[in-house]
Amino acid sequence: MAKITLDQVRHSYAQNPDDDLDWALKEVDVTWSDGGAYALLGPSGCGKTTLLNIISGLLRPSRGRVLFDDRDITDIPSDKRHIAQVFQFPVVYDTMTVFDNLAFPLRNRDVPQAQVDARVHEIAKMLDLEESLHNRASHLTADGKQKISLGRGLVRSDVNVIMFDEPLTVIDPHLKWLLRSKLKELHQQIGSTMIYVTHDQTEALTFADKVMVMHDGMVMQIGTPVELFEKPKHTFVGHFIGSPGMNLLPCVIENGYPSIDGHQIISAQKLDIPEVAKRVEIGIRPEFVSFTPNGLPVEIVKINDIGQYRIVETRHKNTTIKIIVAEGLHIPTADPKISFDPAYTHVYADGYILT
Amino acid sequence: MIDKTTNQKAWFLVAPVVVLVAFNALIPLMTVVNYSVQETFGDNIFFWEGVKWFEQVLHSERFHDSLLRQLSFTSIILLIEVPLGVAVALSMPKKGPWVSVCLVLMALPLLIPWNVVGAMWNIFALPDIGLLGRMINGIGFDYNFTQQPTAAWFTVILMDVWHWTSLVTLLAYAGLCSIPDAYYQAARIDGASSWSVFRYIQLPKMKRVLTIAILLRFMDSFMIYTEPFVLTGGGPGNSTTFLSIDLVKIALGQFDLGPAAAMSLIYFLIILLLSWVFYTLMMRNEEQ
Numbered sequence: 001m002a003k004i005t006l007d008q009v010r011h012s013y014a015q016n017p018d019d020d021l022d023w024a025l026k027e028v029d030v031t032w033s034d035g036g037a038y039a040l041l042g043p044s045g046c047g048k049t050t051l052l053n054i055i056s057g058l059l060r061p062s063r064g065r066v067l068f069d070d071r072d073i074t075d076i077p078s079d080k081r082h083i084a085q086v087f088q089f090p091v092v093y094d095t096m097t098v099f100d101n102l103a104f105p106l107r108n109r110d111v112p113q114a115q116v117d118a119r120v121h122e123i124a125k126m127l128d129l130e131e132s133l134h135n136r137a138s139h140l141t142a143d144g145k146q147k148i149s150l151g152r153g154l155v156r157s158d159v160n161v162i163m164f165d166e167p168l169t170v171i172d173p174h175l176k177w178l179l180r181s182k183l184k185e186l187h188q189q190i191g192s193t194m195i196y197v198t199h200d201q202t203e204a205l206t207f208a209d210k211v212m213v214m215h216d217g218m219v220m221q222i223g224t225p226v227e228l229f230e231k232p233k234h235t236f237v238g239h240f241i242g243s244p245g246m247n248l249l250p251c252v253i254e255n256g257y258p259s260i261d262g263h264q265i266i267s268a269q270k271l272d273i274p275e276v277a278k279r280v281e282i283g284i285r286p287e288f289v290s291f292t293p294n295g296l297p298v299e300i301v302k303i304n305d306i307g308q309y310r311i312v313e314t315r316h317k318n319t320t321i322k323i324i325v326a327e328g329l330h331i332p333t334a335d336p337k338i339s340f341d342p343a344y345t346h347v348y349a350d351g352y353i354l355t
Numbered sequence: 356m357i358d359k360t361t362n363q364k365a366w367f368l369v370a371p372v373v374v375l376v377a378f379n380a381l382i383p384l385m386t387v388v389n390y391s392v393q394e395t396f397g398d399n400i401f402f403w404e405g406v407k408w409f410e411q412v413l414h415s416e417r418f419h420d421s422l423l424r425q426l427s428f429t430s431i432i433l434l435i436e437v438p439l440g441v442a443v444a445l446s447m448p449k450k451g452p453w454v455s456v457c458l459v460l461m462a463l464p465l466l467i468p469w470n471v472v473g474a475m476w477n478i479f480a481l482p483d484i485g486l487l488g489r490m491i492n493g494i495g496f497d498y499n500f501t502q503q504p505t506a507a508w509f510t511v512i513l514m515d516v517w518h519w520t521s522l523v524t525l526l527a528y529a530g531l532c533s534i535p536d537a538y539y540q541a542a543r544i545d546g547a548s549s550w551s552v553f554r555y556i557q558l559p560k561m562k563r564v565l566t567i568a569i570l571l572r573f574m575d576s577f578m579i580y581t582e583p584f585v586l587t588g589g590g591p592g593n594s595t596t597f598l599s600i601d602l603v604k605i606a607l608g609q610f611d612l613g614p615a616a617a618m619s620l621i622y623f624l625i626i627l628l629l630s631w632v633f634y635t636l637m638m639r640n641e642e643q
Contacts, residue, residue, distance in 0.1 A: 058540050079546035087537040093555045104555075108546040152545060 002068040002160040004032040004055060004193065009064035011050055017062065024050045025061070026217040032161075032195065037187050039208035040197045043240070047217040048197045052163050055195070056085050068160055079108075084153020084162045088169050090145030094138040098129055101137045102151045109156075123155045126186065143175045150183075154190065161193040168203060183207060201241050213237045229285070230344060231268075235351045238283045244311060247289065247321045249282045251347070258282050258347050260316070263296050266342040269355055277349035286311065286322040288341040291332050295339035303331065314338065390616035408617035418618065420593065421601040422625075428508075428597060429576045432515045436572060437565070439516070440523025445557070447528055458528075461521045469518075473585025476514040480586075500587065504594035507587050511595055514582060519572060526568040530561035566637045570630060577626055598622055 011025040020026070025047045032038055040048045053059040054066060057078035066074045073081055093101050102120045111119075124130045127147045132140065137148055146167055153162050164183075168176045184207060187194050196207050204211050205225040212222045213236070221233040232238035238246030251258040256270045258280070265282060298314035298321060312323045312331060323338065325331055347354045391409070394402040412418050447457050467475075482488040482499040491498040500506040538556050547555070580599040583589065589596035589604075596604070602622065606615035 053540075056540075056544060058543065078540075078543045083544065085540070085544050087541060089535060089537055091537050091541040093559075095555060095559045104547070105545040108548070108551065149541070152541075 002193070003034045003070075004161060005067040005070070006030045006051075006054070007065040007067060009051075009054060009061045009066065011047075011054060011059065011061045011063075024217055025054075028064075028219055030212065030219060030222065032193060034193055035191050036193055037184075037207060037209045038193070038195045039204035039211045040195060040214060041199065041201060041204040041211050041240070042214035043199055046214045048199075048214055049165055051214070052085070052165055052195065052197050055161070056083050056163055057081050058085075082156070082158045082160045084150075084156065084159045086146065086149045086153060086162070086164045086167045088166045090142060090149050090170070092137040092140070092145045092148050094136075096137055097134050098124070098137050098140070098148060099133045101148050102129075102155050105152050105156055119155055119157070123151050126154070126189065127151050127182070142170045143172070143179055146171060146179065147182075150186075154186070159192055161195060164194070164196045164198075166198050167196075168198075168200075180207060201243075205241075213240060215240070231346065231353070232283065233353050235281065235283055235348050238285070238348075242285055242287075244286055244322045246283045246285050248348070249284070249316070249319050249321065251280055251282045253280060253347070258345075260296060265296075265340060265345060267345040267347050268343055269347075271347060271354055279350050281348045282340070283346045283348050283353075284340045285344060286324040288344040289321065289323040289338055290341075291323070291325070291330075291336055292339040293337065295337040297335065297337050300331070300333075300336060387616045387619050390612045391620055393613065395612045404613065408613040409621070412614055412618045412621060417601070418621075421596055421598050424594075424596065425577060425598045428511070428579070429573060431512055432519070432576050433569065433572055435512070435516050436520045436523050437569060440520045440568065441527045441561070441565070443520065443524045444527035444531055445553070447524075449532070458525070461524050461528075464518050464521050465525075467518075469581040470585050472514065472518050473582040476510065476517075476582075477586050480510045502591055504591060507591060507595050511583050511586060514586060515576065515579070518582065519575070523565075523568045523572065526564040527561055530564035531557060534560045562637070566634070569637070570633055573633060574626060574630060577629070 006028050009025060009028045010023055012023045014022040017023055028051065040051065042048050050059065054061045057066075057073075057076065060074065064074075065072050068081070093104060096104070099120055102123060103116045106116045106119060120133075121130070124133055127150065129144070129147055129151065132144065137145065140148070150162075150167070153159060168179060171179060180203065183194070183196075196204065198204050205228075208225070210222060210224060211228055213220045213228065215234075215236045221228060221237045223233075228237055228241050232241065232246065235246070235248055239248070249260055251260045251265070253259070253271055254264070258265050258267055258271075260282070267282070296316055298316045300312060300314050301320070302313040304311040304313070307327075309327055310325045310331070312325055314321050314323060314336065321338065392404060392406070394404050396402075443461075447461075448454055464472075479485045480487045480500050482492055482501075488498060488500075497503075498506050500510040534556060538560075539552065542552050542556060578599055579597055580603070583595050583597060584600055584603075587595045589600045599622075602615060602618055605611050605618065
């Protein structure tokens with residue numbers, strides 16, 4: 001068990017990075033507290049896996065330090081870091097039985113046989129693998145194999161952190177749900193720090209207490225799922241989380257409030273200083289837009305009924321605004337106007353939120 | 356009632372295959388079977404002999420000797436080439452510019468015609484003018500492959516190892532390259548030693564390609580003819596007369612068509628049987 005700190009970590013796969021584009025990770029400063037369930041969320045190629053491999057010691061960061069409980073472990077090899085990692089594709093040792101697979105990390109560390117037996121049975125019970133303990137691991141299904149990968153991490157009692165690198169990619173949809181709840185349950189049972197890398201927001205938001213959103217080698221925001229939803233710190237977070245993502249409307253700031261074509265919009269905060277920025281936008285989630293008698297005039301482009309609610313695509317001039325309308329609510333046909341819930345209306349300058 | 360239409364035109368479509376198989380397999384094989392049960396005289400006069408030639412071959416000391424030589428040769432080269440090939444594959448770089456350099460260097464021996472390999476090694480190993488022969492004699496060993504059976508065996512084996520280890524290497528390398536990085540990373544985290552990585556990851560993942568490599572090397576080496584024929588001509592004496600060299604001597608040297616045909620069939624059955632045994636043994640675990 002440990003607190004994990006990344007201290008000004010940067011990483012580049014190039015030998016001599018000079019361009020900004022050469023950096024896969026651009027200056028990451030984070031602390032994960034002991035026992036938390038974290039998710040690392042971001043699109044493919046944003047640096048999530050690089051970050052994970054730096055924590056596990058499979059990569060040495062080009063700059064910066066990695067600390068476990070304030071102890072610098074940047075140069076300590078993976079097997080001495082007391083970490084466990086579950087990969088995207090299940091890794092099992094084909095020629096061994098399930099039992100031997102689970103016992104492998106312990107036997108490599110010369111743990112006495114009796115202790116190995118006890119520990120393997122305990123973990124197998126947790127993962128519902130008891131019945132197949134003496135079968136060949138290569139004959140299990142993908143989710144069974146992924147459980148073994150996980151089990152090899154859990155079996156060591158000294159793990160500081162368990163890391164998951166998109167572990168559900170190859171699992172059938174109906175088993176994904178089961179395995180995900182299993183992970184959640186295990187986290188509560190054993191209480192070790194878990195870091196879960198994924199590009200699937202549902203996975204991240206259901207698994208983690210805190211989600212770290214990454215984009216282009218940078219950490220955009222760290223927060224609870226609710227924070228990410230209600231107050232994204234960057235337009236990328238607003239856009240990436242939510243379905244559909246946050247609406248972005250170009251605007252100007254007048255008298256401390258944003259305005260679109262002379263229509264004043266009330267935002268969550270009064271903005272005292274008129275910002276000098278290249279791009280000023282209002283960010284509002286489709287959930288917080290509604291049709292009202294007065295407001296911004298729009299035309300309706302398309303209505304998408306997806307069962308529990310409808311997604312109405314509207315347009316004001318050249319800007320598309322999506323609105324989520326609950327089933328049963330009326331959608332005006334003649335001269336529709338919309339307004340935004342002020343509490344969830346944020347203004348972004350060059351992508352970053354204004355407060 | 357359903358009318359079944361019979362369309363005899365279908366026969367024309369399989370005809371090319373039938374003709375091809377007939378000419379390249381069935382007819383030659385049946386010719387051999389035909390010779391193996393008859394006594395042949397000039398003017399194509401044949402007398403039925405039954406299994407006489409088979410009995411004669413199976414009881415002949417000459418056949419036993421060449422079979423024993425053949426088995427020893429094949430075992431020795433398999434025992435050298437397979438571990439050596441795997442070892443070379445393991446030490447080859449996985450990425451970078453050296454990969455192509457290594458692959459081309461490895462493939463070179465495989466591209467040389469077999470009789471050229473024999474001729475090359477013949478000159479290379481000659482005790483008076485060959486580089487290898489002079490060197491061995493120079494460091495104090497009495498070496499002359501044209502006169503000493505041990506020296507001849509040493510040269511033939513060295514030549515085969517030089518010629519064919521690359522095949523095992525290339526196949527093993529292909530197997531190694533197909534192992535995803537995650538396996539090595541997981542093994543590192545699990546604290547596996549490099550022996551464990553080899554034993555539990557690399558070897559199991561190479562199993563299929565190694566099976567192919569062993570089968571190919573077994574069959575090829577069991578049928579070896581050209582290289583030792585050019586290098587030693589089967590000598591000195593009969594010391595490097597392997598089965599196919601012996602067979603050619605009987606069939607084309609002595610023109611004993613009956614015994615030669617019987618020996619061919621026995622030879623063929625031995626290869627078939629041993630290949631089957633190898634394959635079954637190596638694939639045994641897949642089924643469990």
